[in-house]
Amino acid sequence: MNLHALMLFYNVALTGSVTEASKRLNISQPAISAQIRNFEKQYNIILFEKKGRNLVLTSLGEKMLKPTEKLFLIEEQIETMIEDYHKHPQGKLRISGNYLATSFLIPKWASLFKQRYPEVEVEITTVNSQAALERLTNYESDIAIFGNNEVTNPNKQQLHFMELYQDEYKFVVASNHKYANRQISLEDMVREPFIMREEGSMTRKRLLEVCSVQDVSQPKIELQFNGINEIIQAVVAGYGVSFVSSLVASPFIQRGELAIVDVIDVRFTNNIVLCSHDRDVVEGFIRDFISIAKTVRDAL
Structure with missing residues (x-):
């Protein structure tokens, strides 16, 4: 040809x-x-x-x-x-992840990795979960970290999947909010002003799906941010409620800055996975990054 x-x-x-x-x-x-x-x-x-x-x-x-x-x-x-x-004779590690992964999980792992491999270039790219997997399958990344429930038709051929966390999404409010640590109905919850990610985000999509299934009016999104951390800070400041990853919310809950609202019949979990090519064909430093992620996970 x-x-x-x-x-x-x-x-x-x-x-x-x-x-x-x-x-x-x-x-x-x-x-x-x-x-x-x-x-x-x-x-x-x-x-x-x-x-x-x-x-x-x-x-x-x-x-x-x-x-x-x-x-x-x-x-x-x-x-x-x-x-x-x-360009990088000592190697280059390319990581793709969704916002949760690149903002809250990867920074610590990358720091530990660079202490062990200071000469290896590390490139971290934030994309949605589907794109993270596609970048890996297209050999544009060496490692992809994403919510497995957010990916459609994953191509698992010659890929290695390792579950990192079973993340549960929670309704959160400031610690002095009237619904803090209470059990209420979804109908009551959606009457509160919501602070959420942008349209198209998976968390926002799941929340709207739950409202549709339970035939409840959609919440009014009063504030919208592109980042999870900004959402958390706005809720901590005392305005509105949100529906966020428990991995993100846990430190704020432990410090007493946020409180969980137990909304009846709403349970949404998302498995966070690390995906790479077959371990037999990747460089040793890539296998070591995976080991670091596993060690940090097991220590929790």
Whole structure:
């Protein structure tokens, strides 16, 4: 298979014209057109057709676009691996995690890891749970940490999953709130002003699902933040209520700054997992980071 011709096809399809592909690749327009025609002739196919002044993909061209995109994405990933190998001779650890993981779990593990491996570069990326898994499967990360319940159709082939915590989500209020340490109905709870993550966050989605299932009015979100810590601080200051991870809330509850509200018939747990490629094929320092995470987990 002529991969160079496929690359030309992909760039023409991506830019929508031979002219733009020529500028992007610094290859002459006649050379691009000739190689694509030769490719079509070799396999007796047609990838593009003209409509007015524009080039559009044929039905076969449309089918070929996605797998071709994946092919060159893999090429980019291999190039990045080689580049990292030369830039970071002692190694590079790339971690992807959801907001909970990168804000409250990974910092301590990363600190312990750097004390052991000061020369290893550490790159931490915050994404949603689904994206964390996808980055791992696409070899854009070495380790992914996320809520397993937040991921759809996880591809477990050649991946190692380790459960870290069974996280339970709780309704929390300031310690002097009228509902502090009480048991109430969901209907009463949603009458309070809520402080939550942005639209699309998994916690907010779960809360709205619970309200829908129990046929209760949706809560009014009076304050919205992109971070969990900001939500906690606002609740501690005395305004509103929230629905948050118990991993995050526990230190504030232990210090008496927050209190739990036991809302009848609302139980939501989320398994936090660490996922990596097969341990037999990853570098030793990656296995050691996993061991650090496991040690910290077991000490709790």
